[in-house]
Amino acid sequence: MxxxxxxxxxxxxxxxxxxxxxxxxxxxxxxxxxxxxxxxxxxxxxxxxxxxxxxxxxxxxxxxxxxxxxxxxxxxxxxxxxxxxxxxxxxxxxxxxxxxxxxxxxxxxxxxxxxxxxxxxxxxxxxxxxxxxxxxxxxxxxxxxxxxxxxxxxxxxxxxxxxxxxxxxxxxxxxxxxxxxxxTYTLPKWQMVSGIYDIMNHITEQYFSGDDDNTTDYIAEGLMRSLIHSSRIAVKDPENYEARSNIMWTATWALNTLLDMGKTTDWMVHMIGQSIGAYTDATHGMTLSAVSIPYYRAICPYGLQKFKRFAMNVWDVNPEGKTDEEIADEGLKAMESWMRELGLVMNIRELGVTEDMLPGIVKGTFILDGGYKVLTEDEIMEILKESM
The missing domain is CATH 3.40.50.1970 (Rossmann fold)
Incomplete structure (x- = not known):
């Protein structure tokens, strides 16, 4: 710590x-x-x-x-x-x-x-x-x-x-x-899965920062594994009390300030997503899911060891015979597959974003410096284009 x-x-x-x-x-x-x-x-x-x-x-x-x-x-x-x-x-x-x-x-x-x-x-x-x-x-x-x-x-x-x-x-x-x-049982599936991804992203925004052996990261990995497991049950059986109770409890611990103790944290997915929301009024969790994979692919080379750990400890990627880059990439592919399984929005066009909005979305994005890479406005634009 x-x-x-x-x-x-x-x-x-x-x-x-x-x-x-x-x-x-x-x-x-x-x-x-x-x-x-x-x-x-x-x-x-x-x-x-x-x-x-x-x-x-x-x-x-x-x-x-x-x-x-x-x-x-x-x-x-x-x-x-x-x-x-x-x-x-x-x-x-x-x-x-x-x-x-x-x-x-x-x-x-x-x-x-x-x-x-x-x-x-x-x-x-x-x-x-x-x-x-x-x-x-x-x-x-x-x-x-x-x-x-x-x-x-x-x-x-x-x-x-x-x-x-x-x-x-x-x-x-x-x-x-x-x-x-x-x-929470009466929520439409769209809102339920949007909330689930909001939870996941709260955890990853805090997890993908720092390179020390931090107790908080072990807690974050456990929360992510619990969320992934329970989400798959809840999508098929929305009134499964055990799954919904675990999701509810994970949501609370994902953002009650515990996970950012001793962390610099990286909230850029939220910054980009919120700027998209200002233009489209789109569902918050979906603005995050639409830009997450392009963003994490962009910063992965700068935080490679954490992305490798994420792949192995959260997604059970087998590292044998693979380079660090291959392991990290497999982890992001597993995350993307899970997101598609839930039915999340994976591109910003579905949220109503048009090409002419992109410069304004870039300008409305607050650039933070807690993650593995401080983005330029040009890099934010590239992430948005990748998210289209």
């Missing part, structure tokens, strides 16, 4: 079929007014909305409705949510849904009492929070982002054609999160 680091995760998790039974006790820790945040109405169809309302009423809470959170929450929606929170002096933001709903809740949390434009302060200048924060609680219905146990909040600005994530400190982490794997 290299370097010095600080680790803290204050989120309390309740996991399992009976997890929702703990919501009432958590609600009693906060004031009278709760802003109920949710997406497009799927929680009403499933009956979860009625369950939540019943619990809120039983706890004597005043409910401020804030529905309609879109899959890629916009800054305009954040402004609207902040207005509701401020007008009602909300005591708790209760996010019921997937990662986008949780991300949105955290954005409202830090932005409601911000005296400046929160987009400028938090998403362009990336400043820390120095104002009142409204606590957030989550009831998770879709897995992938890990937003239930981290400080991340990704917001889209359509006018500026930017999609930016700010990873806030542990003071912004949800205070509690309720994870019942059965709540």
């Amino acid at each position: 290299l370097g010095n680091f600080y680790y803290s995760n204050p989120t309390k998790l309740y996991f399992g079929e009976d997890a929702l039974q703990n919501l009432e006790a958590e609600l009693q820790k906060y004031g009278d007014t709760v802003q109920l945040i949710y997406g497009g109405g799927s929680i009403k169809k499933s009956g979860l909305y009625d369950q939540i309302i019943e619990i809120l009423i039983a706890c004597g809470k005043t409910i401020v409705e804030d529905g309609g959170v879109m899959p890629n929450p916009t800054i305009k929606k954040v402004y609207d949510g902040c207005q509701k929170a401020k007008e009602n002096d909300v005591d708790l933001l209760l996010a019921v849904g997937g990662g986008s709903v949780c991300d949105y809740a955290k954005a409202v949390s830090v932005s409601t009492w911000c005296e400046e434009d929160p987009w400028d302060k938090y998403y362009l200048r990336m400043e820390d929070v120095d104002n009142r924060i409204i606590p957030v609680g989550c009831v998770l219905t879709m897995v992938g982002t890990g937003s239930e146990m981290n400080g991340g909040s990704v917001i889209t600005n359509h006018e500026q054609k930017l999609k930016i994530g700010h990873v806030f400190g542990d003071n912004v982490f949800p205070k509690f999160a309720i994870l019942n794997p059965k709540l």
